[in-house]
Amino acid sequence: MKDMKLGQYIHGNSTxxxxxxxxxxxxxxxxxxxxxxxxxxxxxxxxxxxxxxxIKCSGVGFKLIFHNLRSIRYFLLVSFVFQAILTTxxxxxxxxIITVTDKGLILGTVNLLRLIILFFGSFLLLMTTTPMKxxxxxxxxxxPLNKIKVPVQSLSTVLNISFRFIxxxxxxxxxxxxxxxxxxAQFNGPKIILNVKNYLAILIPMLASSxxxxxxxxxxxxxxxxSGHPNKVRMSSLRLKGIDVIVICFMLIIxxxxxxxCFF
Amino acid sequence: xxxxxxxxxxxxxxxxxxGSPYEHQALxxxxxxxxxxxxxxxxxxxxxxxxxLAKILNGLLRPTSGKAVxxxxxxxSKHFNEHLWKKVGYVFQYPEKQLFKPNVYDExxxxxxxxxLSESDIKIRVLDALEKVGVKPDLYKHLxxxxxxxxxxxxxxxxxxxxxxxxxxxxxxxxxxLDAIGRKMVYEIIKNRQENGNTIIIIxxxxxxxxxxxxxxxxxxxxxxxxxxxxxxxxxxxxxxxxYKFELPAYLQVxxxxxxxxxxxxxxxxxxxxxxxxxxxILRGESTS
Amino acid sequence: MDKHAIExxxxxxxxxxxxxxxxxxxxxxxxxxxxxxxxxxxxxxxxxxLARLFNSLVKPSAGKIYINGMDxxxxxxxxxxxxxxxxVFQNPDDxxxxxxxxxxxxxxxxxxxxxxxxxxxxxxxALQIMNLEELKYHAPHFLSGGQKQKVALAxxxxxxxxxxxxxxxxxxxxxxxxxxLLEHLRKINSRNGITVVLISHNPEDLFYADRLIVLDxxxxxxxxxxxEVYAEVEKLAAIGLEPPDFYQLIVRLxxxxxxxxxxxxxxxxLVECICRK
Numbered sequence: 001m002k003d004m005k006l007g008q009y010i011h012g013n014s015t016x017x018x019x020x021x022x023x024x025x026x027x028x029x030x031x032x033x034x035x036x037x038x039x040x041x042x043x044x045x046x047x048x049x050x051x052x053x054x055i056k057c058s059g060v061g062f063k064l065i066f067h068n069l070r071s072i073r074y075f076l077l078v079s080f081v082f083q084a085i086l087t088t089x090x091x092x093x094x095x096x097i098i099t100v101t102d103k104g105l106i107l108g109t110v111n112l113l114r115l116i117i118l119f120f121g122s123f124l125l126l127m128t129t130t131p132m133k134x135x136x137x138x139x140x141x142x143x144p145l146n147k148i149k150v151p152v153q154s155l156s157t158v159l160n161i162s163f164r165f166i167x168x169x170x171x172x173x174x175x176x177x178x179x180x181x182x183x184x185a186q187f188n189g190p191k192i193i194l195n196v197k198n199y200l201a202i203l204i205p206m207l208a209s210s211x212x213x214x215x216x217x218x219x220x221x222x223x224x225x226x227s228g229h230p231n232k233v234r235m236s237s238l239r240l241k242g243i244d245v246i247v248i249c250f251m252l253i254i255x256x257x258x259x260x261x262c263f264f
Numbered sequence: 265x266x267x268x269x270x271x272x273x274x275x276x277x278x279x280x281x282x283g284s285p286y287e288h289q290a291l292x293x294x295x296x297x298x299x300x301x302x303x304x305x306x307x308x309x310x311x312x313x314x315x316x317l318a319k320i321l322n323g324l325l326r327p328t329s330g331k332a333v334x335x336x337x338x339x340x341s342k343h344f345n346e347h348l349w350k351k352v353g354y355v356f357q358y359p360e361k362q363l364f365k366p367n368v369y370d371e372x373x374x375x376x377x378x379x380x381l382s383e384s385d386i387k388i389r390v391l392d393a394l395e396k397v398g399v400k401p402d403l404y405k406h407l408x409x410x411x412x413x414x415x416x417x418x419x420x421x422x423x424x425x426x427x428x429x430x431x432x433x434x435x436x437x438x439x440x441x442l443d444a445i446g447r448k449m450v451y452e453i454i455k456n457r458q459e460n461g462n463t464i465i466i467i468x469x470x471x472x473x474x475x476x477x478x479x480x481x482x483x484x485x486x487x488x489x490x491x492x493x494x495x496x497x498x499x500x501x502x503x504x505x506x507x508y509k510f511e512l513p514a515y516l517q518v519x520x521x522x523x524x525x526x527x528x529x530x531x532x533x534x535x536x537x538x539x540x541x542x543x544x545x546i547l548r549g550e551s552t553s
Numbered sequence: 554m555d556k557h558a559i560e561x562x563x564x565x566x567x568x569x570x571x572x573x574x575x576x577x578x579x580x581x582x583x584x585x586x587x588x589x590x591x592x593x594x595x596x597x598x599x600x601x602x603l604a605r606l607f608n609s610l611v612k613p614s615a616g617k618i619y620i621n622g623m624d625x626x627x628x629x630x631x632x633x634x635x636x637x638x639x640x641v642f643q644n645p646d647d648x649x650x651x652x653x654x655x656x657x658x659x660x661x662x663x664x665x666x667x668x669x670x671x672x673x674x675x676x677x678x679a680l681q682i683m684n685l686e687e688l689k690y691h692a693p694h695f696l697s698g699g700q701k702q703k704v705a706l707a708x709x710x711x712x713x714x715x716x717x718x719x720x721x722x723x724x725x726x727x728x729x730x731x732x733x734l735l736e737h738l739r740k741i742n743s744r745n746g747i748t749v750v751l752i753s754h755n756p757e758d759l760f761y762a763d764r765l766i767v768l769d770x771x772x773x774x775x776x777x778x779x780x781e782v783y784a785e786v787e788k789l790a791a792i793g794l795e796p797p798d799f800y801q802l803i804v805r806l807x808x809x810x811x812x813x814x815x816x817x818x819x820x821x822x823l824v825e826c827i828c829r830k
Contacts, residue, residue, distance in 0.1 A: 009652075011690050063285045070284075130690075131652035164652045167694040172361075178324055179362040182354045183424060184378025201374075204364035208410070216647035219610055220705075223640050224661040224712060225632050237669060310697050310727065414596065441724050443596045443754035445793045469727040509729045514799035514820060521824040536798060540805035547811050547830050 009130050015243065016058040016128045021137030023244040027251045028125045034258040035114050043261050044113050051120045060127045068123055076115055083108035131163035136238060154228055172209065176202050270335060270432060270463050271298040271321065277329035278316050290316040292487045293330065303464040305474050308484035314467045317484065318434050323348025335431055350379060353430030357437045359421030360414065368420055369405040375428045393427035397453050415446035422453060432463040451477065471510040483508065515539040556622045557586040559607060559716060564616030566602050576602040578771040584750060586715060589742045591759030592752040594768035595793050600752045604720040608638040636665060639714035643721040645701035649693040654685065654704050657693065661712040679707040683737060699730020706737065716748045723758055735761065756797045780815055
């Protein structure tokens with residue numbers, strides 16, 4: 001929880017940074033589709049290589065990305081283990097009633113690769129796109145939903161404010177946790193029920209302060225004439241350039257290859 | 265006669281997230297010792313490591329280098345994290361943020377309950393703590409903290425820590441956000457505890473107000489101790505005062521300015537009344553006594 | 554009706570829930586464009602309510618408010634009023650809603666529907682006037698309290714207000730940040746002619762004010778220039794306020810029989826005065 005800099009935007013001027021956010025969101029989506037429809041290891045390796053090239057181009061640094069990967073290591077481990085023991089195939093290893101199969105190991109590795117590609121791709125998106133540009137890009141792409149009365153602009157504002165306040169809320173929660181530990185609250189003790197009860201000592205103050213904060217934020221926004229209407233200025237600042245078109249076309253080709261490999 | 269130190273820090277250091285790209289050394293080679301009953305002020309700019317130091321002093325964090333012995337507990341022992349909170353009460357900044365019980369009694373009882381005391385002992389502790397902070401137990405114990413004023417909530421939060429009967433009390437910016445009346449009340453609580461023999465550590469930015477309470481002062485900067493000594497020693501070094509934008513009370517500033525202009529003024533004055541009398545003497549043309 | 558002033562005429566504000574004690578009772582005051590006003594009062598004196606009346610976050614229960622001749626009651630004037638009267642609040646964190654400083658400062662002008670070029674001009678000006686150019690791409694979460702408050706002020710200045718209301722802007726800041734913010738306010742008032750209405754419970758914050766208004770339990774208790782107001786030591790003590798050390802010293806000296814000129818308001822001026830005698 002502490003210092004969760006997962007996917008925090010890192011300022012830069014690389015080609016990836018300068019791409020239109022819509023391009024990056026669309027490419028990310030195409031990459032997700034490509035990963036989900038295919039489990040051919042050579043295709044996945046191609047995707048992995050592309051993501052690595054993307055990371056290198058962005059100048060974000062592999063050290064940071066791998067550090068972020070550390071935060072989800074248990075999730076990856078659990079995913080691999082479940083795949084390894086629940087897939088039917090030739091048994092390779094027995095631990096009590098649990099059997100690890102050969103197909104399980106292969107599928108586990110493939111899934112691990114898929115998850116890593118997905119995470120790296122998302123990290124790349126989040127680290128090279130400012131939260132505001134990201135929200136603007138999402139807002140633009142979701143605009144057609146306005147026709148079916150979905151309040152895209154309001155949702156987009158909600159997204160922005162969330163991006164802004166999540167680190168603050170996490171820090172506040174940590175501070176309150178420290179304060180309660182200093183009064184003897186245990187969060188890692190032997191009795192699970194007690195630990196859960198102690199989390200109320202964090203949740204209730206957080207709820208109270210969030211309500212007050214919401215009122216203050218609303219006042220501040222009203223005072224600067226926030227009206228909830230579409231922000232044309234912000235969206236007109238988005239402009240698709242030649243490189244954006246090239247990158248999108250490139251990703252579409254990669255996806256086509258994936259579909260081809262999958263079905264033929 | 266050998267008086268054992270209540271706090272002894274030797275080459276203490278703390279590094280956050282060691283080994284990761286986000287590694288940050290918050291404290292470097294801190295050496296500090298306090299006798300029981302001392303009152304220490306810790307000053308320093310944002311990011312100088314004050315909060316980190318405070319968190320080590322109450323066992324929330326274990327030093328990553330060097331040694332600390334606090335209330336007899338060594339930082340190397342496993343009791344450091346588990347038991348130090350019982351002896352060192354830490355009043356966080358804006359402590360009213362941690363209030364969560366439906367009434368004042370339960371809120372102040374939270375700490376003692378975690379100590380595992382009997383209900384009758386808890387009752388004594390709670391009522392006693394509320395008295396110590398000037399909140400009348402009979403009037404307030406059933407009230408919800410949400411319905412109290414800011415100053416009252418601050419005092420209830422402080423009572424929550426005092427109910428632990430700690431030997432050392434650390435207060436992080438105890439008067440932040442309070443008006444003059446609120447500040448006066450908190451200073452009285454601190455003075456009271458001091459007279460009671462508690463060791464007090466105050467983290468603050470406001471030298472002007474705190475200097476009346478503390479005997480010793482430490483200035484942290486970038487994780488190291490830049491200055492350590494008595495308050496009087498610090499007042500004698502105007503360069504340091506200016507560098508950290510410590511403001512002296514206006515009357516002392518006037519005295520210093522007059523001295524700079526070459527006028528003979530007594531410089532050992534400490535109160536406004538004394539300064540006013542001294543300036544009056546100068547204006548009447550009398551020589552200084 | 555003054556076209557260059559904020560006028561409150563017999564304004565009363567009662568909150569509906571709770572007892573029938575009004576937060577503000579029959580307030581009449583005028584703030585002229587270009588002034589630097591200090592509003593002093595303890596917690597509960599009604600100062601926060603007063604702050605929110607100026608830009609219509611809160612509506613009066615009785616009485617009238619005019620901003621540059623415009624009646625605050627008219628809903629169609631709301632945007633214009635909120636552009637004229639900017640407000641900076643106490644908690645630096647709760648005022649910043651955008652994930653990047655640049656976008657925060659642009660938030661106001663964009664809400665006004667201004668063209669991109671104008672938004673950028675105002676952004677550049679606000680960053681420069683508050684010395685925030687280095688922080689343009691930073692995330693607000695990682696700024697110090699003082700920096701956040703400067704960003705909040707810059708975001709309000711980008712709306713080009715004529716009146717700047719500040720409700721306890723320094724109470725959560727460390728002394729260095731407090732000093733910097735007050736210096737910025739002094740410059741904004743003297744060089745750019747923006748009216749500053751600084752509300753605080755700490756008299757030391759109101760050091761640069763030309764005129765002081767002291768509130769107590771919802772009414773105006775004292776009014777005047779700093780020397781006049783701080784000379785009333787007993788009256789201030791009755792409501793729990795103490796004049797700053799500097800003014801207390803002057804009062805003591807005058808009690809001892811030494812006349813100090815009325816226009817002396819700073820330490821160097823006092824020192825000069827003493828030296829001359």
